Amino acid sequence: MADLKYYDIILKPVITEKSMNEMADKKYAFYVHPSATKNQIKEAVQKMFEGTVVDRVNTMNLMGKKKRTRSHKYGRRPARKKAIIKLTPDSKEIEIFQGM
Numbered sequence: 001m002a003d004l005k006y007y008d009i010i011l012k013p014v015i016t017e018k019s020m021n022e023m024a025d026k027k028y029a030f031y032v033h034p035s036a037t038k039n040q041i042k043e044a045v046q047k048m049f050e051g052t053v054v055d056r057v058n059t060m061n062l063m064g065k066k067k068r069t070r071s072h073k074y075g076r077r078p079a080r081k082k083a084i085i086k087l088t089p090d091s092k093e094i095e096i097f098q099g100m
């Protein structure tokens with residue numbers, strides 16, 4: 001496994017209608033590095049966003065979609081890993097989602 005730093009683990013936030021609705025329960029969704037573990041994701045979120053305390057991390061591996069090319073051959077988009085982070089009730093909220 002590669003030596004991952006905390007800023008390499010969180011790739012980008014997931015901005016969907018469902019993820020915006022879950023923010024009321026202090027649940028945030030991020031795309032993360034495919035080889036990152038739950039403990040690494042927890043530490044990365046707590047270091048990147050000051051004042052946050054992570055309660056739980058759920059991860060899922062998403063297989064890339066099957067796509068057809070112009071020559072009628074099939075390929076795949078890259079696979080991803082998604083993490084749902086639940087914060088404790090007394091934790092500070094993540095600011096990048098504010099105002100959305």
